Amino acid sequence: MDALELVSSNKCFGGYQKVYSHESSELKCKMNFSIYLPPQADGGDAKLPVIFYLSGLTCTEQNFISKSGFQKYAAEHGIIVVGPDTSPRGVKIPNDDESWDFGVSAGFYLDAEKEPWSKNYRMGSYLNKELYELIQKAFGNIVDPSRVGIMGHSMGGHGALVSVLRNPGLYKSVSAFAPICNPVACPWGVKAFSGYLGDDKSKWVEWDATELVKKYDGPPLTLLIDQGAGDKFYTEKQLLPENLVEACRSVGVPVILNLRDGYDHSYYYISTYIGEHFDFHAKILKA
Numbered sequence: 001m002d003a004l005e006l007v008s009s010n011k012c013f014g015g016y017q018k019v020y021s022h023e024s025s026e027l028k029c030k031m032n033f034s035i036y037l038p039p040q041a042d043g044g045d046a047k048l049p050v051i052f053y054l055s056g057l058t059c060t061e062q063n064f065i066s067k068s069g070f071q072k073y074a075a076e077h078g079i080i081v082v083g084p085d086t087s088p089r090g091v092k093i094p095n096d097d098e099s100w101d102f103g104v105s106a107g108f109y110l111d112a113e114k115e116p117w118s119k120n121y122r123m124g125s126y127l128n129k130e131l132y133e134l135i136q137k138a139f140g141n142i143v144d145p146s147r148v149g150i151m152g153h154s155m156g157g158h159g160a161l162v163s164v165l166r167n168p169g170l171y172k173s174v175s176a177f178a179p180i181c182n183p184v185a186c187p188w189g190v191k192a193f194s195g196y197l198g199d200d201k202s203k204w205v206e207w208d209a210t211e212l213v214k215k216y217d218g219p220p221l222t223l224l225i226d227q228g229a230g231d232k233f234y235t236e237k238q239l240l241p242e243n244l245v246e247a248c249r250s251v252g253v254p255v256i257l258n259l260r261d262g263y264d265h266s267y268y269y270i271s272t273y274i275g276e277h278f279d280f281h282a283k284i285l286k287a
Contacts, residue, residue: 003022004020004021004022004134004138005020005021005022006018006019006020007019007020007021007032012036012071012075013038013039013071013072013074013075014038014039014075015036015037015038015039015040015041015042015071015074015075016036016037017034017036017065017071018034018035018036018037019032019033019034019035019061019062019065020032020033020035021033022134024088024126024130025130026122026125026126026129026130027088027091027120027121027122027123027126028088028091028119028120029088029089029090029091029120030089030090031084031085031088031089031126032060032061032085032089033061033082033083033084033085033131034061034062034064034065034081034082034083035080035081035082035083035135035139036065036070036071036074036080036081037080037142038074038075038077038078038079038080039075039078040078041078041080041142044142047141047142047143047144048078048079048080048142048143048144048147049078049079049080049144049147049148049149049281049282049285049286050079050080050081050082050135050143050144050147050148050149051074051079051080051081051082051148051149051150051151051173051278051281051285052081052082052083052084052127052131052132052148052149052150052151052160052163052171053070053081053082053083053150053151053152053156054083054084054086054109054127054150054151054152054153054155054156054157054159054160054163055083055085055086055152055153055155055156056086056152056153056154056155056156056157057086057100057101057105057106057154057155057188058100058105058106059086059105059156060085060086060089060105061083061084061085063267064083064153064267065083067267067270067271068267068270068271068274069271069274070274070278072275073274073275073278073279074278076278077278077279077281077282077286079278079281079282079285080139080142080143082131082135084123084126084127084131086105086106086107086123086155086156087103087104087105087106087107087121087123088107088120088121088123089104091120093116093117093120094116101188101191101192102191102192102195106155106192107121107123108123108155108158108159108183108192108193108196108207109123109124109127109155109156109158109159109162109163110123110124110162110192110193110196110197110207111123111124111125112196112197113196113197113198113203114195114196114197114198117195117196121196123159124162124163124166124207127159127163128163128166128167128170132148132170146172147172147285147286148170148171148172148285149171149172149173149174149175149281149284149285150163150164150171150173150174151174151175151176151177151277151281152176152177152179153176153177153178153179153270154177154178154179154180154233154239154265155180155188156176156179157176157177157178157179157180157181157225158176158179158180158181158183158189158209160174160175160176160179161174161176161179161181161209161212161223161244162207162208162209162212164221164223165209165212165213165216165218166206166207166212168216168217168218168219169218169219172219172284172285173222173280173281173284173285174221174222174223174224175223175224175225175226175277175280175281176223176224176225176226177226177227177269177270177273177277178226178227178228178231178233178234178239178265178269179209179225179239179241179244180238180239180240181209181210181225181239181240181241181243181244182208182209182210182211182240182243182244183204183207183208184201184204184205184208184210184211185210185240185243186237186238186239186240187238188238189204189208193207209244210240210243210244210247211247213244213247213248213251213253214247214250214251215251216251216253220254221253221254222254222255222256222284223244223248223253223254223255223256224255224256224258224277224280225241225244225245225255225256225257225258226258226260226273226276226277227239227241227257227258227259227260228260228262228263228264228265228269229259229260229261229262229263230261230262230263230264231263231264231265231269232264232265233265234265241257242257245257258273260272260273
């Protein structure tokens, strides 16, 4: 396992908010990830549950840890929280920073198949194999490998849903704020999928939660979707949560959609309801 390098450490709600870097074999570059270690991680014999949090377009590992206020709830519940970056950084693919919704900060948590992205843009395997295993090895004294959840926002909400559905049993709980629920049917998804995966749409559906849930046959799973009704990306049909709800109901997968009147796409909205999401995950992961 590649060595971890501590980037920062700050005491927060009795625990520590840390950022580490490491050399990724999947992405072939140095990557940062955040990890919040709640006070229960210090000197206790019991191993703790873990939640992975995936951020959205334009974000790094910093947005969630500095804007959401999640640490209060993670400390109360005794949950470790890990946050990867959103894409490979520093690999210098031509034109990778020309648009905000493709390339740098827009990895879409998939494994690219189209050149020149296929060598580095492997966020699906990075998250669900490399980083997942790294956390369990590097923090094996405090991490309970049988109690892992995942959540995310926007593009990261897409990543959380897809990761659960593509890897049955890897995560026990899942929730998402304003996720891109049906990327094959929205402009963001069409742009990203055609760019990373090519024109073969049979490959697109393998990274689309609305399509994947129709054939899900893993352990029992409840999807919690949170959506601001005042979110411009919701009204512009980028997110399409109703499509996912309809697909879930067609196959009997439990789904909760909370439509929040007046709330937008921002971290002001996430910080308002992040406590409810930690309550939801805690009930499942600590059952």
